[in-house]
Amino acid sequence: MSLLVVDSLSVAYGSRPVLHDISFSLDRGESLGLVGLSGSGKTQTALAILGLLPDDADVRGRVRFEETDLLEADTATLLRLRGQRIAMVFQDPSLALNPYLTIGQQLGAILKTHRLAPADAVRDRVIAALARVGLPDPGEQVDRYPHQLSGGMRQRTMIAAALLGEPDILIADEPTTALDVTVQAEILDLLDEIRGDTALLLITHDLGIVAGRCERMLVIDAGRVVETDRTAGLFKAPRMPLTRSLLADALTLSEEPPPPGDGDILLSADRLGVSYPVSRRRELVAVRDQSFAIREGETLAIVGESGSGKSSLARAVLGLVPPASGRVLFRDEPLPATLDARPLALKRDLSLVFQDPPGSLSPSMRVSDILAEPLRVHSPALGKAERRERVEAVAASVGLEPSLLDRYPHQLSGGQAQRVAVARAIVLKPKLLVCDEAVAALDGRTRRRILDLLQAVQAETGLAMLFITHDIAVAQSIAHRVAVMYLGRIVEIGATRDVFGRPRHPYTRALIDAVPLPDPLAPGGVATLSGELPSALEPPAGCAFQTRCPRVEERCRDVTPQLEPVGGSRVACLRAKELDLGRPGQGRAG
Amino acid sequence: MTALGRTAARIASVRLVRTTAALLLAITLLAVVGPLFSPHGAIDTGFDRILAPPGLAGGHWFGTDNLGRDLFVRTLEGTRTTLLVATVASIVSLLIGVVYGTIAGYVGGRVDAVMMRVVDTLYALPFIFLVILLMVAFERNFLLIFVAIGAVNWLDMARIVRGQTLALKEKEFIEAARLLGVPTRRVLLRHVAPNLLGVVLVYLTLTIPQAVLVESFLSFLGLGIQEPATSLGTLVANGVGVLEQAPWVLLIPSLFLFVILLLFNFLGDGLRDAFDVRLATEERQ
Numbered sequence: 001m002s003l004l005v006v007d008s009l010s011v012a013y014g015s016r017p018v019l020h021d022i023s024f025s026l027d028r029g030e031s032l033g034l035v036g037l038s039g040s041g042k043t044q045t046a047l048a049i050l051g052l053l054p055d056d057a058d059v060r061g062r063v064r065f066e067e068t069d070l071l072e073a074d075t076a077t078l079l080r081l082r083g084q085r086i087a088m089v090f091q092d093p094s095l096a097l098n099p100y101l102t103i104g105q106q107l108g109a110i111l112k113t114h115r116l117a118p119a120d121a122v123r124d125r126v127i128a129a130l131a132r133v134g135l136p137d138p139g140e141q142v143d144r145y146p147h148q149l150s151g152g153m154r155q156r157t158m159i160a161a162a163l164l165g166e167p168d169i170l171i172a173d174e175p176t177t178a179l180d181v182t183v184q185a186e187i188l189d190l191l192d193e194i195r196g197d198t199a200l201l202l203i204t205h206d207l208g209i210v211a212g213r214c215e216r217m218l219v220i221d222a223g224r225v226v227e228t229d230r231t232a233g234l235f236k237a238p239r240m241p242l243t244r245s246l247l248a249d250a251l252t253l254s255e256e257p258p259p260p261g262d263g264d265i266l267l268s269a270d271r272l273g274v275s276y277p278v279s280r281r282r283e284l285v286a287v288r289d290q291s292f293a294i295r296e297g298e299t300l301a302i303v304g305e306s307g308s309g310k311s312s313l314a315r316a317v318l319g320l321v322p323p324a325s326g327r328v329l330f331r332d333e334p335l336p337a338t339l340d341a342r343p344l345a346l347k348r349d350l351s352l353v354f355q356d357p358p359g360s361l362s363p364s365m366r367v368s369d370i371l372a373e374p375l376r377v378h379s380p381a382l383g384k385a386e387r388r389e390r391v392e393a394v395a396a397s398v399g400l401e402p403s404l405l406d407r408y409p410h411q412l413s414g415g416q417a418q419r420v421a422v423a424r425a426i427v428l429k430p431k432l433l434v435c436d437e438a439v440a441a442l443d444g445r446t447r448r449r450i451l452d453l454l455q456a457v458q459a460e461t462g463l464a465m466l467f468i469t470h471d472i473a474v475a476q477s478i479a480h481r482v483a484v485m486y487l488g489r490i491v492e493i494g495a496t497r498d499v500f501g502r503p504r505h506p507y508t509r510a511l512i513d514a515v516p517l518p519d520p521l522a523p524g525g526v527a528t529l530s531g532e533l534p535s536a537l538e539p540p541a542g543c544a545f546q547t548r549c550p551r552v553e554e555r556c557r558d559v560t561p562q563l564e565p566v567g568g569s570r571v572a573c574l575r576a577k578e579l580d581l582g583r584p585g586q587g588r589a590g
Numbered sequence: 591m592t593a594l595g596r597t598a599a600r601i602a603s604v605r606l607v608r609t610t611a612a613l614l615l616a617i618t619l620l621a622v623v624g625p626l627f628s629p630h631g632a633i634d635t636g637f638d639r640i641l642a643p644p645g646l647a648g649g650h651w652f653g654t655d656n657l658g659r660d661l662f663v664r665t666l667e668g669t670r671t672t673l674l675v676a677t678v679a680s681i682v683s684l685l686i687g688v689v690y691g692t693i694a695g696y697v698g699g700r701v702d703a704v705m706m707r708v709v710d711t712l713y714a715l716p717f718i719f720l721v722i723l724l725m726v727a728f729e730r731n732f733l734l735i736f737v738a739i740g741a742v743n744w745l746d747m748a749r750i751v752r753g754q755t756l757a758l759k760e761k762e763f764i765e766a767a768r769l770l771g772v773p774t775r776r777v778l779l780r781h782v783a784p785n786l787l788g789v790v791l792v793y794l795t796l797t798i799p800q801a802v803l804v805e806s807f808l809s810f811l812g813l814g815i816q817e818p819a820t821s822l823g824t825l826v827a828n829g830v831g832v833l834e835q836a837p838w839v840l841l842i843p844s845l846f847l848f849v850i851l852l853l854f855n856f857l858g859d860g861l862r863d864a865f866d867v868r869l870a871t872e873e874r875q
Contacts, residue, residue: 351769351770352765360766365780365784377770377771
């Protein structure tokens with residue numbers, strides 16, 4: 001008999017249905033992936049199981065956990081079950097932890113509430129739980145506050161909290177979406193490793209994660225179950241069109257990246273450095289005197305974990321932060337350091353698409369006004385009708401329906417909002433478009449559409465792109481050339497097919513290995529890096545990567561490597577020439 | 591302005607706002623036209639009708655005060671004065687506070703530091719002493735009350751607007767506008783100001799009752815509106831003197847004061863709901 005049986009679960013808010021007849025079951029110890037686009041009802045399903053839907057939700061159907069119907073159960077029963085028998089890990093660990101209580105107090109409260117440990121043993125139990133999820137120095141961490149931990153550490157803590165009661169079911173709602181790809185692999189490994197007999201319901205939009213981690217999967221769309229099967233079978237022979245399109249939209253590393261061009265150099269950074277003052281004496285060096293160039297019509301991707309300095313680099317190029325050293329040349333002319341000092345004509349040539357689509361659009365302006373504003377500023381002579389024409393033309397070119405022009409940003413979906421942001425960025429026909437994690441907040445299908453759109457725009461207008469992303473698969477699909485950054489330094493740069501096809505730096509290799517792939521036979525998502533990104537305030541001596549490098553040698557601790565040509569790329573690693581890091585898809589070289 | 595239209599629609603969708611706004615309008619209307627229906631004037635005195643109790647007799651619906659003046663007319667007149675003083679003072683403080691706060695917040699850096707230290711300094715001035723000094727130094731008049739109340743209220747507004755602007759300035763859509771070369775003036779008018787509207791309106795409805803209270807308090811102390819002109823505070827002060835013989839002289843203006851304050855506070859609550867986007871969308875669905 002199944003541990004959890006969800007039987008024709010339907011949820012509606014007033015006349016707005018969000019779930020229709022969802023049915024599935026979960027056996028003891030099993031792992032089930034719940035997959036769908038954003039807004040498909042994944043989280044609503046999880047909340048319904050836990051009885052956490054808001055009061056105005058109209059819930060029908062049955063959710064049976066052992067002998068209890070969770071939808072009928074009273075609050076006391078639910079409180080007893082939650083945390084102890086059914087636990088949940090949320091997407092954003094920084095929101096799920098109380099910032100005013102130490103880790104120990106918060107985990108201790110769970111033990112005390114469910115009387116899982118005698119009062120004098122609580123602290124030891126918490127420390128043991130933290131040790132189990134791989135938190136270094138658990139005896140010390142227990143007295144720390146959430147803000148003193150990194151995102152990955154916080155998510156480990158949340159998993160420790162969820163597993164305290166040795167629950168029968170663990171529901172993880174996008175548990176790694178807020179984390180770096182390297183940390184993601186570690187967290188997913190951890191979930192697999194320590195859950196033991198606990199059944200896992202893993203909610204995600206990332207097929208790559210499901211492919212490697214779940215025995216069965218359930219695809220839902222618009223609140224309905226589309227298809228359910230064993231993961232391997234479903235990937236091999238998807239029956240439903242939606243599943244097929246989900247699989248087709250998922251990014252893989254097997255695609256051939258666009259080849260590098262040979263246009264003139266449009267923009268180059270010359271020993272560009274960025275630092276932020278932390279206190280009177282200390283400063284955080286985000287980018288250390290880095291040089292790179294972008295050719296006309298070419299896309300350069302900058303990849304790296306959060307904290308690698310990739311966004312700071314982009315902001316310095318755009319003039320949003322003044323560089324601490326070096327300069328940026330645009331068509332061989334040095335650019336003024338600050339935005340205010342740059343002439344209006346330059347602002348026409350350099351443009352930006354942000355990560356958070358709705359956040360980058362003024363909430364009180366209609367889409368048509370948002371798109372018309374750049375024209376008003378740069379071509380004030382344009383008549384009202386001509387301006388409207390230009391706005392409609394650019395909206396059409398990014399695939400926005402004309403009816404959306406009268407909407408406000410909050411009435412748009414994430415994908416529509418990002419199309420508006422792209423339209424605004426290209427309406428002036430810029431020479432360089434900077435995309436700062438422009439597809440990171442989007443689900444697989446929307447991500448693919450926006451990437452296609454950007455490539456189409458590039459093919460049509462010949463603009464160059466500086467594409468900041470933490471996602472190797474995204475960089476692979478769009479970039480002609482790629483630069484890998486670690487702690488403020490470019491550690492490998494070259495044509496995408498060289499850098500990703502034959503990585504020469506152990507860090508590049510680790511990033512590639514960590515990418516989860518939508519293929520149950522070769523799921524990727526392998527964590528090969530131990531530990532955390534060191535603080536940029538106290539970077540390690542010698543090679544900055546030495547604290548996490550699987551190939552570290554004694555000399556790496558003393559000598560800082562510089563970028564040197566190796567193969568087709570330039571690599572900053574002392575061992576670059578002697579190491580054989582293999583090709584992706586061939587397994588890892590030992 | 592389409593943004594204003596949308597805002598107005600959202601505000602009107604909250605029941606609490608509709609009700610309280612309607613009641614406040616009714617009181618204001620009564621205060622303006624009410625006295626026309628009374629047979630008595632505001633300063634008609636008479637020994638024969640000193641401290642007459644409320645009733646229909648003689649047309650003194652709210653009774654009379656210790657000089658035989660009709661309390662209905664005087665209460666409404668006082669309400670009018672109080673509302674006028676409070677509203678004008680609040681709007682003055684709004685204008686100064688919003689402009690000052692936006693500039694400090696948006697320009698930031700040293701300018702912000704200096705501007706906000708000026709606010710801190712003004713905060714530290716003992717308000718009542720200031721008012722007494724003003725009264726001693728200048729002739730007592732209506733204008734002085736505006737100045738005194740406005741001088742205090744704009745400080746809060748400036749602080750709140752500055753904080754909001756600081757937060758808004760970091761938003762991506764402001765950066766996007768700057769990157770596109772939108773001039774600062776246009777950024778402030780089109781991107782910052784509309785997003786301050788909610789906070790400012792809510793705060794305004796909380797400033798008005800504060801100003802009502804300050805005006806009444808000053809008048810009660812004899813520092814505000816002077817006889818024969820009247821305000822709710824003056825009336826209450828007058829009522830205290832005859833509390834034992836004629837409690838209505840105190841109670842009726844007090845009741846008006848109380849209801850007005852209550853309504854404004856409710857209005858502020860309602861507006862806060864109206865501007866909470868999450869709440870507003872739920873209500874619409």
